[in-house]
Amino acid sequence: MKKSSLSDWLEYQQGLNSKAIDLNLTRVEEVYSAVNINLPKDNIFLVGGTNGKGTTVALIEDILIQKGLKTGVYTSPHLINYNERVSVNKTHVSDKELVNAFEQIEKFRGNVPLTYFEFGTLAAFYLLAMHECDAWIIEVGLGGRLDATNIIQSDVSIITNIDLDHQEFLGDSIEEIAYEKAGIAKPNRLIIYGDTVVQSIIEQQANLVDAKLISRDKEFSIQKKANQFFWSGVEHTIKGIHIPHHWAQGEINNLATSLAAIESYNSSLLPTTEILNNILKDFFIPGRFELIKSGTNWVLDVAHNPAAAKNFRERLSTLNIKQNNVMIFSMMKDKNLDLFINVFKDIVSEWVVCKMNTERSYTTLELKNRLAGLGIDNIKVMELTEEAFKYVENLEPISDNIIVSGSFELVGPAKQYLNQKRYLQ
Template structure:
């Protein structure tokens, strides 16, 4: 609720404010009313629904049908798409894409660092998820890969994040955990990460003092795991992308 209150501070008088969630709506609504903003809420003023193997979006005054969602998307990405379309409609509905144009965009659409798949000896899966909701969404996307249990996770987080809730999302698919300190004072130390994992009943833990050491370590493992999963922070995924790009070129 505190976060919702802070986020609602962006509300402007007589301007639309698009809210792409369904929690803490009364708090958002209260803030919008204080400045006379025009609140547009998911599953109230706009929505997206699955129909057979396609999706249909309904806005305040417009609809887009027969949307083909990418196969590796989870509900988080679908909700974000619905919210983006609502924002376009609120700004200038003439800019809304046709079904054909939208499907062409979605066919090759991806956000770097979000469920980014990189082949480098083995499969690397990079995602900047750093809170429980994002972790659950990432976990659902991983299930679309028919992922098994022999996976390594390179993991680190900022000190203000909830380690327990994040770690528990992945416990059933991670065989080995590699923890490292990121290049920021806001990062948990390796000792803090190791202790937290141990308290949650995890014992296959390897401690590395830097992100680069962690990346090199997992690449030299024999036998290699099914997937190398990198998640927990932008400050971890960014260096992973840089490391893999340097190897590629």
């Protein structure tokens, strides 16, 4: 196959391994050892967890940039363009850079059948090394122990929280999932845990490799006093924190965890109250409670498991939301529809279901049947995502909010559609 463009390369990578997800470090370690990737001598953060990874990555990135460090970030998945996955000082790498990185990985791959994610991870590491970034902030793809990102020796490993998701790969219980997430703990390095559930399992895994564990509500906490928050770490406190209006407890916990990671690793990198509040004032991540005003308010969120749905619902309450809302909804087949739907039943007056452009998506019939099975009768079926977006725009009377949630594969096309309609600046 001729590979000249970025899209050519991405199509090629999808055909190298018969499995889209194949958790195993053997392949990626073999190729990694052959490629000359120079890691920074310090400042490597590896961020895992069920939800809040993207927020935690972005907070650490903003804080380190304010401290004058050149940051390299790798996240997944992307919303619209693959380039979103790799950025240097908040600027996405170019198509040309990605193609060059893919060519380098291919040169050393031999006959190793890397998965799409493994190929992309190695290319991202190659690019961050080429840019000579002072700090790497890497988001785990799936799980932790056997995730391709876990091949690097991080200085700080972070587990944001643990809840049910991806059970077919990680196990059916919180305990099994915790074991997989805790697999990113590194010998004699730091591991930060931003949750309070199954702490004993995280402790066991940390002790096995002699990692130093820093846990929420033990070594660090964040609390509200009057209209401000204050964060307490092992040795430092930050008072007078102005939490963004639309944040919920999940984002607050992610902030506390990010600060704990920085304090525990290098407290000189902690921000002052003024710097932190400046960061929070303008803090934004595409596709996470993204508000777009276009006559009707659009609210986009990539929540795709019950815990994320509850946090999104908490954030929606900051809009003084009532019942006249339309929800465009679709999910992947491995997700729990009932638990997700029940979170929003009380505020959605009409459900618009559509099939996403992936074989892993529930069909519209499956989505409609589950909604009906939960006692919901005002359901509109649209086979294509764009048809769903056009339909809700033309509703009369206009709904209070158009909510789009359930998957990256739904929110991405919604953003693209709204970009084309010039609702986004």
